[in-house]
Amino acid sequence: MRTVKELRLAGLFAYLAALVLALLFSLLVHFLLGGGGRLGWGGFNFYGLLEGLAFLLFFTFALYVAQRAVRVPCTTLLTAGLLGPLPAYRLAKPLPQVEAPEAYEGRGVALLVQEGRPIGLLGLSDHIRPLEEVPSVEAEAAVSELYPLFLREPLVLVVRGEEVLGAIFREAFYRLAP
CATH class of the missing domain: 3.10.580.10 (CBS-domain)
Incomplete structure (x- = not known):
């Protein structure tokens, strides 16, 4: 049986891994679209919206895979380990x-x-x-x-x-x- 501390740590690592993978995928989409995407403080365009959508979709998919891999409760994963299950x-x-x-x-x-x-x-x-x-x-x-x-x-x-x-x-x- 895993302890609350172990589950919180697993939730943090799984969340961070999903975030990094989604950022890398978004960067790949950025380069595939010619580097013209802008989604942020300086303005936005269609390619920027595609990059943002790619990030959201891949981040959601990566969180799903991470939850299946490390078997942590959903609240622990989505809060990056801040909320753990009860002891x-x-x-x-x-x-x-x-x-x-x-x-x-x-x-x-x-x-x-x-x-x-x-x-x-x-x-x-x-x-x-x-x-x-x-x-x-x-x-x-x-x-x-x-x-x-x-x-x-x-x-x-x-x-x-x-x-x-x-x-x-x-x-x-x-x-x-x-």
């Missing part, structure tokens, strides 16, 4: 903790802890599910990277080291995630 810990809801399975009242999902360490989850099925079988992500992982996990699982645990910060449920993910 996973922002969507995580804390889970109630129980010391023994007998103390579980059967409402919702609870974290089973033993000697202060989490060992499993109660409430997902009719038995205790070991923590190793539940998908988990680091707290700084980008929420946009969690889509494949929610195709198979109803929740994803958010951890920082050995500490369980909470869980993101499928319904909340689809409702709140961008």
Whole structure:
């Protein structure tokens, strides 16, 4: 799972690459038209409008290709990495903790802890599910990277080291995630 920082950096590089490629393509069109295009402060003409249109079309195409290549959210790409996706810990809801399975009242999902360490989850099925079988992500992982996990699982645990910060449920993910 990629972090928010990695996605923002990938969005910046993809945006800059698309911009440079579009400028180079516009320069190529400028030279192919004989260098007579003017689109800017000094005035404009038909060749200048063609160069501007070539820039816009190629820039749009390059952004599309860049988004497919680096798989970043659209807002991150279009803002050149200024706006990144949410980190996973922002969507995580804390889970109630129980010391023994007998103390579980059967409402919702609870974290089973033993000697202060989490060992499993109660409430997902009719038995205790070991923590190793539940998908988990680091707290700084980008929420946009969690889509494949929610195709198979109803929740994803958010951890920082050995500490369980909470869980993101499928319904909340689809409702709140961008």
